[in-house]
Amino acid sequence: MTNIDALRVNLHRSALAGMVRRPKDLRRALAYHAEDEGSEAAPLANEEDFRSVLRAAASTDPLVELWRKQLTQWDYAESADWAGKAPRTDERRDEIGALLGLSAETAALLTALIPVPRASSAVVISDAFTPWYTPQSVRGRSWYWPAYRRVLQDKGWSPEAVAGLDQATDRVVERLADPAAPTAYQSKGLVVGHVQSGKTANFTGVVAKAMDAGYRLVIVLGGTLNLLRAQTQRRLDMELVGRENILRGAGADESDYADDPAWARGDFLAHGGMPSALGGFDIIRMTTRDRDYRSLLQGIVALEAEKQEPALPLNDPRNLHRSHARLMVVKKNKSVLGKLVKDLRKIKTPLSEIPVLIIDDESDEASVNTANPRRADANRTAINDKISELLRMLPRAQYVGYTATPFANVFIDPSDSEDIFPKDFIVALPRPAGYMGVQDFHDLDSPVAPEDRTVANSNELAHVRDIRLIDDEDCTDLREALDMFVLTAAVKLYRMDHDDLDDHFYRHHTMLVHESVRTKDHHELRELIDRLWAESRYYSAVGHERLRKLFDADIAPVSRVRAGSWSTPEHYDDLAPYVGVAVMRVSGDGEPTIVVNGDTEKGYGEADFDRRSLWKIIIGGQKLARGFTVEGLTVTYYRRRANNASTLMQMGRWFGFREGYRDLVRLYVGRGEKAGTKEVDLYEAFEAICRDEESFRTQLAQYSTWVDGRPQVTPAGVPPLVAQHLPWLRPTSKNKMYNTRVVELASAGKWEEPTAYPTESVDLAHNTGLWLPVLESLDSATTSFSYHYDAEEQERSFDARTGRLEPERFLELADSMRWTTDQQFAPLLRYLHKISAPSAGMLDDWLVLAPQHATGKRAALIGDASRTYSWFARDRRRGAAFGAVSEPRHRAAALRIAGALPAGGNRTTEALVRARRGVVALYPVVESRHREAVERTGRVAAEKVVLAFSFVAPAAARSSDGKVVWFTTVDSGKG
Incomplete structure (x- = not known):
């Protein structure tokens, strides 16, 4: 920077120092401070000089950086007595320019170099x-x-x-x-x-x-x-x-x-x-x-x-x-x-x-x-x-x-x-610039078809690697993760040389292995990783050949499109000289691994990122699962399951700021507890958490605007905004949900079975009166249903009387039902209302099934019915609630008809399948205190039968946002 440039920057700094509270006339401020700077400053104390400099300036020039700091403060200022326009808008920037007395050209040049911030x-x-x-x-x-x-x-x-x-x-x-x-x-x-x-x-x-x-x-x-x-x-x-x-x-x-x-x-x-x-x-x-x-x-x-x-x-x-x-x-x-x-x-x-x-x-x-x-x-x-x-x-x-x-x-x-x-x-808080969060590892709602995705347009393909063989004795995926750790270390060293970075820039380079919370497992895992590291032969031709293949297949294609301005070797031969240095940094002291847990055994190292540079493989559990920052984390090998979103999300140590190595970040994650299955897909679980979180934040934003000087929602009204997208993954641990209740339960393609039926005679008779016309409307002849899960499994078969209900009619019945506690059915009822609306386009009709016993036993006239129906012997097990009411063999065909299972081989069942059809199964239940009389007389009074039902909503009746559960909080002060 020349003496004139330095003088100009000092002049503008002095002028702006007097505008901390509000923007003022720039020409007057420059002229005032030029008097103290001497004659050399006089030609610089005008807008024309400022404009001429801006025409040729880069966004990183000292004068531009000086103005960037001040403009940003004015752009963000809220409740300022000088500001009449909303923060971070073009109108606010125009207002600033007017108060500074700038011409339209100067203001436009400033905005081109320093755009109006649009951050949330x-x-x-x-x-x-x-x-x-x-x-x-x-x-x-x-x-x-x-x-x-x-x-x-x-x-x-x-x-x-x-x-x-x-x-x-x-x-x-x-x-x-x-x-x-x-x-x-x-x-x-x-x-x-x-x-x-x-x-x-x-x-x-x-x-x-x-x-x-x-x-x-x-x-x-x-x-x-x-x-x-x-x-x-x-x-x-x-x-x-x-x-x-x-x-x-x-x-x-x-x-x-x-x-x-x-x-x-x-x-x-x-x-x-x-x-x-x-x-x-x-x-x-x-x-x-x-x-x-x-x-x-x-x-x-x-x-x-x-x-x-x-x-x-x-x-x-x-x-x-x-x-x-x-x-x-x-x-x-x-x-x-x-x-x-x-x-x-x-x-x-x-x-x-x-x-x-x-x-x-x-x-x-x-x-x-x-x-x-x-x-x-x-x-x-x-x-x-x-x-x-x-x-x-x-x-x-x-x-x-x-x-x-x-x-x-x-x-x-x-x-x-x-x-x-x-x-x-x-x-x-808004998502900060430069942050690498859960969205950066998923392709949420990507417009790109799966078959068209590449490492350039797919976060999953760029950063996520499956742990495919959980029981693999050769530790194929873990070996690859270690190789990736070495390669990414070498690339960092390469960048330090080629991007003129000091050694402090990549002070830490770490890999996290998180499989268990048990200290015994950590010690065994350390022995395994130390053995794999020793066998990797990184200095040999065999080791280099293995790294070359991984570099060509993974590092090179990803970094080529995602490294930005950071240097990346074109060929492995350019990187090879850095591999040995990287390995030495990790294991030069003979200890490539550090265990971080509650075990006080000596010799297990300490993840002290403050006192020393760490290039290590860190093995841990709960100590590393919340709050603690693993500096320089580049490769993660993660297999630990959790059953609630809060715990699982806090284990995401791979989230954070990754300046200079964002393209190198890799997550090796378990895709099932058993090889080739989807029993517990951790990647899917993190995607569900992401949707839960985005749903929560989106609705907070929606309700944050005040109306007529009052908030739309206060904090006490926030809990109904909490959703759950994956059925087995609760928002938080069970013992933190004592005050919650479910507001809505979306159950597309799932067998739902209410059990809290009333005990009072008048309520039982009311429910029977609701359903008896439906029973009477069913076909007198039975239809045989079956479903084959696979060639080796026994066929699930049963006979049933069948009929159909319009969505409005079923909703009318559901609305009129009486329960010992309305809350058990209320979340399902809310969902039924949503999918039954004609505008939703989710439901055409309900197929009604009344399963009948093959032997003809346990059949009776119900109330004033004109024919007999099979009844089912059940008793209440949880206070007033029953346990299971239905029989497992009835469920498969119903699930198939609703589109929740693939074709099962039965023509009758397949002929009834419709994309927007649900299934209702009716179960007249007789409790033990009434059975002897029913078996003797062949009759059961309306007030002595529980007209139970189960249903399967169409598998396609899913909300566009994928939510399956909504929660609210019980406020004890409101009864």
Whole structure:
């Protein structure tokens, strides 16, 4: 950059520095500051010079970058007194240009170089709140947020990303209570991010702004493991607390980070002195990287000692903004939280005066009460009880949970005032730029036909590799995954040479193997991988030939179309010199693997990404399944099953930011527990989770807009938005769903069998009266049905009387039925209403089957019927509900007719198959107390028979979005 260029940048920097609050006339500002720069600056202090530079400028020129930062702040600004147009719109940019006094040509040049940001903003579901967090309310007090913003900029965050975080954190902080308000209020909220997507950055920003606004005790609940707590502590210390607050007058070598390379490199934030001496306030750490919260001899340092006005409460602004803030990162452990509660009780300052912020990282783990509320002796689970106790003790405490899997949190009873239901707000963070999430491994709703997909247009073909042979003794897929790990390591080394990257750019290169939570399995797997590694012969001609084939078949074609500007060798021979170096980096110390679990056995290494560079194969289970970031993760070998979406999604450690190696990421995933089957397709499960999540986020966005000054939906109304796309994969674990009930159950092509029939005579007679005309309308002759599953299986055969029902008639019957509990049938009834609508185009008619016993026994006249019908002996097994009512041999033909099974070889059955036909099977049930009389007389009164039915909806009667279950939360306060 020439002297003139540097002078011009300094001139514009000075001009823009006076426009932090709002855009002002640029020519006047340039002319004013040019007087201080000397005569050389005069020719640069006009719009014509600026315009001429923009015509030839690149988007990365220093002057453009300077304007990018400022324009982005104005583009994102909300509730600004100067702005009349919506943020991040062309109209807002035109408004900015007009306030700057720019000509149309100059404004157009700026927009061409710095396009209007179109990034999505955070979606907020919120109850009404009183605005208090405004630019005016925090003027002159900001210290830690500006410092954190500088940290992010120095880390290479784009202006758009920093502005987006600024906006998203505002949405959270403005919904907390005003820390200086005379009356205490306790808000509770939930922030929903994506797995490995930067939630820590968001809550660090929230903590910074909350402290600046006056919150003086911040408690971060940093997961359930020391591993995660320490990782969170380091991140906050490095990017928020800063060197001076860490040292507090001690020497640099006395820091708990003295052995951390980042400390020596100067990567920790430096304020330039103690913040309190520079016009800010200090942060006192109550925990360190290696030390969780410990009981103090005299409790937390007395806050009243820092009151400038002893007669006033701490939350009075005259005290609040002159006192230090205290920060602790605490593991979710009963003993640790118990010590904190005990110490808080020692504080002399009334707890009602202390503005407290509780950040709960991974808030759906351990924090949620999993005790069954229906049990008379139900007590809160340990962690939930301690969090509730903290909230009871601290009237000014604000609780904000953070998670990527929010379903357990929104299923909490909204009326339990001591629990952590997010009653005030739910903020859904947008998917950040550069993030590689579950969508990037699937081809959801791709317009490209499967046969036309390539590695260029298919995420699955580019990044996902099947674990095909689960019981393969030769470990074919695991060997290939190890080879892929070596190849991708070599490509990274190649890029370091050819893209002029420093060694720190690819500081970590890892492979994750996740098969089990059992430590014994981890040890056995380590021995296996170490053996496979030793046998791989990466330095030999045989090893190189194997790598060459994998490079040519996999790495080369994918990187050719997905590497972007990153260098990739054209031929394996160009990569071969880097293979040996890559292998040495991984196993030069003789240990290619690291086991990360709860086993304390020595020699198993430690996944410490802070103190050293790691190029390793990491084997683990639960310790690596939530919150903990596996740095440099490139190859994943994943086979572990989970039975709920939250647990499975949190195991997705392969999600995250992959700058410089996105094209190299590979996921080896199990496609069935048995070779060649689809019993448990983990890839399909992740796709279902993705659809569950997208459904939830889409509907949050849909209902986030307020109407007539009021929210459409408050957090208490959110649970009905939770859907489930895969029948066996619940949204969260069973013990976190005690407060849920099913709103709708979509059951296309499934045998559904209600069992909660009434016990009162009047209700039984009512139901019999509904169905008897249908029975009487059936053919008098029976039809024989059968179905062959395969050549070796016994034929499923039965005789039945048949008939048909129009959709409206069946719906009328279903609507009129009486039950011991309506809720059991209500979710199915809602689905029946949906598919029965003529506009849905899903259902033409119902085939009615009344199975008849082949022997003619157990037949009777029912009520005033004109002919006999077979009846079935069943008894109630679960209170008032029956167990199974139908017989298994009846189901196959019905499923086939509804399109849920392939052709089964029976002409009669096949002739009745229709794409939009459902099947209803009728079962007159006689309970044991009435059987003797029925068998003796051949009659059964209408009030002594249970007219049960089962149904199969057409297999094609699926919603376009694939949802199969809808949930809501039971609010105990509403009865």
